[in-house]
Amino acid sequence: MAGGEQVGIVLVSHSSEVADSVAQLARELGGGEAAPVVGAGGAAGGGTGTSSERIADAAHAVDSGAGVALLADLGSAVLTVKTLLAEGDQLPEPARLVDAPLVEGAIAAAVTASGGADLDAVAAAAEEAYQYRKV
Amino acid sequence: MSEELDTGFFADWLRAAAAAIDREAAHLTELDSPIGDADHGSNLQRGFTAAQAALEKEPQDTPGALLLFTGRQLISTVGGASGPLYGTLLRRTGKALGDAAAVPLPELTTALREAADAVAQLGGAAPGDATMLDALYPALDALDAGSAPGDAFPAAARAAAEGAEATVPLQARKGRASYLGERSVGHEDPGAASTALLFQALATAYGEGA
Numbered sequence: 653m654a655g656g657e658q659v660g661i662v663l664v665s666h667s668s669e670v671a672d673s674v675a676q677l678a679r680e681l682g683g684g685e686a687a688p689v690v691g692a693g694g695a696a697g698g699g700t701g702t703s704s705e706r707i708a709d710a711a712h713a714v715d716s717g718a719g720v721a722l723l724a725d726l727g728s729a730v731l732t733v734k735t736l737l738a739e740g741d742q743l744p745e746p747a748r749l750v751d752a753p754l755v756e757g758a759i760a761a762a763v764t765a766s767g768g769a770d771l772d773a774v775a776a777a778a779e780e781a782y783q784y785r786k787v
Numbered sequence: 788m789s790e791e792l793d794t795g796f797f798a799d800w801l802r803a804a805a806a807a808i809d810r811e812a813a814h815l816t817e818l819d820s821p822i823g824d825a826d827h828g829s830n831l832q833r834g835f836t837a838a839q840a841a842l843e844k845e846p847q848d849t850p851g852a853l854l855l856f857t858g859r860q861l862i863s864t865v866g867g868a869s870g871p872l873y874g875t876l877l878r879r880t881g882k883a884l885g886d887a888a889a890v891p892l893p894e895l896t897t898a899l900r901e902a903a904d905a906v907a908q909l910g911g912a913a914p915g916d917a918t919m920l921d922a923l924y925p926a927l928d929a930l931d932a933g934s935a936p937g938d939a940f941p942a943a944a945r946a947a948a949e950g951a952e953a954t955v956p957l958q959a960r961k962g963r964a965s966y967l968g969e970r971s972v973g974h975e976d977p978g979a980a981s982t983a984l985l986f987q988a989l990a991t992a993y994g995e996g997a
Contacts, residue, residue, distance in 0.1 A: 696863070734909055
């Protein structure tokens, strides 16, 4: 990829601890030139919930021009990301909500993004995490 | 008041909505306790209060701008699923109204219906899933059937309240309540109840301004 730009990854959870811990795990497993992965969890005033500002700030923080993949846990986390995408001017371009399990998807996305893959490939890797059967 | 609904009327509506949510916040949260995460009332109260405070600092000069601004505030401050859902409802309505200084009833109804469809798409929900849509669409049907705000707004308020009550026997198919399966039956959906308050506020605002 030109300029060595990597896709950025934002993890949105109702819990800031979940988002930040999964981000740390994904960075650790992401490999050598780890792509930027950050958490955007919890409500604006602290506590359980979702903050559109935190999500938008995190997306801009990890954006280096190669795009941003957003993974979310459920409910308002998913709806807030979708709403920000629909607004058109709140997130970096291109940004995408990836349909993936949060933990497994984050790790797959981080490994793929760290290898310099583009946003399509990062999203596909994260979505494939649904296919990984455990029993 | 003429048949055109101006910015002052929309400001009255949002003020009445904020007051109704403030008054009913504890009740909305109570509805949310057995089936949700017990924050619907407090979340909406925070959002509508913040929107009113922001509007005092930055008054908007058209109905469309007012709804766009308030919707943005709700998305930023609510913190739960009702933020993007009500934020989308108001912002899509505001977008559809454009920069008109005043809006006739049929135009408002059309704009609200476009916005309701956007909300349904955002949440992936349909009428009958025990959501805010079960109050919203009956209210829009009542607006469609009305000839003037004076009769259409009270009719929409009644239809929304009846729609909210009609969610009691329904099994929730969206949100946290859907994980409860049949145990979600027998509870009024909190989102439908708050939607009914918005249409109640519409009738109140018109009644007091007339």
